[in-house]
Amino acid sequence: MRIALMGDIHSNREAFSACLAHASECGADRYVFLGDYVGYGADPNWVVNRIAELTTEGAIAVAGNHDRAIGIERSRMNAAAGMAIEWTASQLDRTAAEFLSTLPLTIEDEDRLYVHADASRPGDWIYVDETASAAASLGATRQRVTFCGHVHVPMLFGITATQKILSFAPLAGSPVPLLRQRRWLAVVGSVGQPRDRNSAAAYAIYDTSTCEFKSLRVPYDVETAAGKIRAAGLPESLAARLSLGR
Amino acid sequence: MSARPRSRPAIGDEIDGFRVLNCLHVGGMATLWTVERSGSPARYLMKVPRLGEGEDPAAIVSFEMEQMIMPRLSGPHVPKFIAAGDFEVLPYIVMDLVEGVPLSQRLAQLPLRPDEVARIGSQIAIALDDVHRQQVVHLDVKPGNILLCPSGEVVLVDFGLSTHAALPDLMEEEFRLPYGSAPYMAPEQVLGERRDPASDLFALGAVMYHLATDRTPFGDPQRMAGLRRRLWRDPVPPRQLDPDFPPWLQDTILRCLSVDPAERHPTAAQLAFDLSHPQQSVSGDRATKMHADGPFAVFRRRLAAPKSKPPRRSNAVSIASPAPILAVAVDLDEGSATIAASMRMQVARILRTMPQARLACLNVLKIARLTIDTALDDESRNKHVQRLVGLRHWAAELQLDPSRVTFHVLEATAPADAILEYIAANRVDHVILGARAKSIRKSLLGSVSAAVAAQAPCTVTIARSRGTYED
Structure with a gap:
């Protein structure tokens, strides 16, 4: 089975639809969404309703901090993110808002764990961006492979034979076998707002028969996505950063 | 994770459709077996890591690396990958049985004639170039891992210490000490650098030096202090041992043995080119020198030698060669x-x-x-x-x-x-x-x-x- 893993879509319809088309061409059999479907971008309803639709066809989705922030306190967000959430809350239709409110923080699927951020305290939205936070997250689950998002930069961590943690920046398009005798944590990167100075949308495919994890980059119509953010009156920084990939 | 894996097969065993015929070799990290597949006359090689109590933990990790890298390699200079076994049952790799003789079997005939050294050296360089273009650094180039085929071509074996640019390096994360073969290991590899293809050129230089002089350029040190010595102590030039040794070949070998990877040939292909066009190689001081550097130069280099891994060179592994x-x-x-x-x-x-x-x-x-x-x-x-x-x-x-x-x-x-x-x-x-x-x-x-x-x-x-x- 080929699982397409997508997270941090952030209301970016252009990036999301480009990734869905790409994954379908790659023969993805299942979609797993790793949270943060809204915030920052201008198409929250389209994105959330598309995900809701896919879940009725077997897709899996967990909640991210932006999804949980709708209608709740958001004191921990920066000004632009907070504004985007206010705006999103005002735009979101009822079915979309209800869908977001039902999403769980974690889902276990065979030997895999899906979570938006760190798995040890999933509601605290801790970034998994270096070996120590990866170790904490891996220590909190018995699942062999954890897939998460939140950081917006693709990264791979593995527990070695002597319980050390290795880290690796996966190259787009090059499959990495997640050796069965070890445990792994993959940060899949962001569909809607990549931050590794590469503007192309990031997602990943995991092949359960070969245990191969492949990080992927998909160029999309950044200009249109940024134009919609400006037209919606959202902060300019949220539009400008898309073409810079940061 | 689950049941303890078996550590080695036995003759006559049937493993995932492969029948074990005989044991070829028992090494420190793995055993090698000839196997056949039912219904086919072809013979293959099965490599099984030694995972028992008291075995070197590096054996497991090195085998994991090889299991990841081998299926990604192709071409005439590597054994063709056939199959791999599950770690939880019996870990193994099955590959083509290469018709070739290890270069180590010629060590009894040393020294070889300079033209023979250049011919073998250029074939090894061509094989390395092929592997480097596939994003792999071998990191254990030594006579035992170089097979000379009847066609004159070279096949490189044992990718257990290798790195692949698109794969995590399990060895680097796991071990503090450098892994490699002491007589041939590049100085930056001694310091822990595992991503630079130039390390293979150094090892090839050391192999050619060995073939040409019947001695290894840095001995066979067993401790870190002895390994580090090659950071400042230059080898005795081949011409000191044999005044008739061709200056152009000395120049090429000593260039491979440069401490600074940037001073070696930019690619294995360029090294192969030099080795196969001797008359056109330029001769200079390095080509003609008859003695190793004096104590003052060596002392200065020793003071300046880095204590830890130098910053990685930006062009260390790249598919599109910057030195075409x-x-x-x-x-x-x-x-x-x-x-x-x-x-x-x-x-x-x-x-x-x-x-x-x-x-x-x-x-x-x-x-x-x-x-x-x-x-x-x-x-x-x-x-x-x-x-x-x-x-x-x-x-x-x-x-x-x-x-x-x-x-x-x-x-x-x-x-x-x-x-x-x-x-x-x-x-x-x-x-x-x-x-x-x-x-x-x-x-x-x-x-x-x-x-x-x-x-x-x-x-x-x-x-x-x-x-x-x-x-």
Whole structure:
């Protein structure tokens, strides 16, 4: 089975639809969404309703901090993110808002764990961006492979034979076998707002028969996505950063 | 994780469809077995790591690396991957049984003649170039891992210490001490750098030194302090051991053994080129020196030697080589002057943007048929020399450092075939040749440039000069 893993879509319809088309061409059999479907971008309803639709066809989705922030306190967000959430809350239709409110923080699927951020305290939205936070997250689950998002930069961590943690920046398009005798944590990167100075949308495919994890980059119509953010009156920084990939 | 895996098979065992025939080798990290698959006469090699109590933990990790890397390698210079076994049952790799003799079996015949060292060395360099282009650094180049095939080609085996640019390096994360073979290991590898293909060139230099002198350039130190010594102590030059040792080969070997990876050949392909074109290699101080450096120079280097891993070189592993071999096929006919000038401009541009690129200038001397005594024929010898002079004249305007450019007159009945053969044999990355815009000769004989463009395994640039109609 080929699982397409997508997270941090952030209301970016252009990036999301480009990734869905790409994954379908790659023969993805299942979609797993790793949270943060809204915030920052201008198409929250389209994105959330598309995900809701896919879940009725077997897709899996967990909640991210932006999804949980709708209608709740958001004191921990920066000004632009907070504004985007206010705006999103005002735009979101009822079915979309209800869908977001039902999403769980974690889902276990065979030997895999899906979570938006760190798995040890999933509601605290801790970034998994270096070996120590990866170790904490891996220590909190018995699942062999954890897939998460939140950081917006693709990264791979593995527990070695002597319980050390290795880290690796996966190259787009090059499959990495997640050796069965070890445990792994993959940060899949962001569909809607990549931050590794590469503007192309990031997602990943995991092949359960070969245990191969492949990080992927998909160029999309950044200009249109940024134009919609400006037209919606959202902060300019949220539009400008898309073409810079940061 | 679950049941303890078995540590080794037994003769007669049937494992995932492979029947174990006999044990070939028991090594420190793995055992090797001949196996066959039912219904097929082919024999394969099965490698099984030693995972029992008290075995080196590196054996597991090294085997994991090899299991990841081998399926990603292909081509004539590596054993073909057939299958891999699950770690939880019996970990193994099955690969083609290579018909070849390990170079280690020739160690009893050392020293080898310099031309034999250069021939074997260039074949190893070609194999390394092939592996490097597949994003892999071998990191354990030594006589035992180099198989000499009946065809003269080399197959590299044992990728247990290797790294792949697109895969995590399990060895680096796991172990503080460097893994490799002490007599041949590059100084940066001693310090823990595992991503630089130049480390393989150093090891090849040490292997060639060993073959040529019957001694290893840095002994066989067993401790870190002894391994580090190669950061400052240069080896005894081969010419000190044998004053008749060819200066060009000493120069090439000592360049491989440079402490700074940036001072070695930029690519294995360029090293192979030097080893197969000895007469054109430039000779200097390194080529002729008869003694190792004095105590003062060594002491200075020792003080300056890095204590830890130096910053990684930016071009350490890259698929598109920043140091390509260019070939330019120059037509020396008077009528082709404008095209020749246009080609020179193209070449100058490429060489300017890639300072490590090197250039081979070719001219094809067309002969009616191949005769056995061509070399003895004065007239053809004069023609040959005249063409060489013409090529040098064509290149003079480029004002290249002599170490970056070589000149070759190819005598052939079919020019396109000669150029294509040269490209293949010398791992040329980019060939530049000219084409007349419109030519009667072309329509009668078929175009050389079209044939090369259609068949060359590399980038091809065809230079034309707009508006010139010749013939």
